[in-house]
Every structure is written in C-alpha cells, then in structure tokens.
Amino acid sequence: MPRLGRPSLRATVRAAAAGGLGPSLVAANGPTEWTLAPFSEAVQQGHAPDHELAPTMPRFSPQQITDANLADIQAYLKALR
Numbered sequence: 854m855p856r857l858g859r860p861s862l863r864a865t866v867r868a869a870a871a872g873g874l875g876p877s878l879v880a881a882n883g884p885t886e887w888t889l890a891p892f893s894e895a896v897q898q899g900h901a902p903d904h905e906l907a908p909t910m911p912r913f914s915p916q917q918i919t920d921a922n923l924a925d926i927q928a929y930l931k932a933l934r
Contacts, residue, residue: 876901878930885931892927893920 876895877883882903884892891902896913899906 876906878933884927885933887927889920889924889927893923896923896926 895901
C-alpha cells in the first residue's frame, strides 16, 4: 500500500517514461531509436536530436558515466520495448 501523499512506484515509472523531464521512452522517435552518439549527447549535455532537454533533467559528465555505461543503459532501454 503506497503512503499517503506519495505516488506509487508504478505511477512514477509510467510518468517518467512519457517524457516528463527527459525524452519519452515510449515515443516512436525516442531514445530507443537513437544511435549511441545522440543518446550520449542527451545524457551528458541535454541535447536531444530534436530539442533541448528540460533544465531539471540531470546531466552526467564522462567522469560520472562511462561510454560503456551509456551503451549498457541504451541496450537495456531498447530491451524494454
């Protein structure tokens, strides 16, 4: 049972996948369709292929997330389809 005043995890995940802060994970032209270069640029610099991500979307420097990590994350997101 979720606590009062807090959304359930399922609702939070569903909202996040719809692109509330970052790109939609369920859109036909979303990150699961991008190559690794635009995906990395979105995560590290906030530049999606067709728009700038919201300022509240976190950015991660190369020191915080490696190219191998980014490739693994993108592969995971593609596997969710």
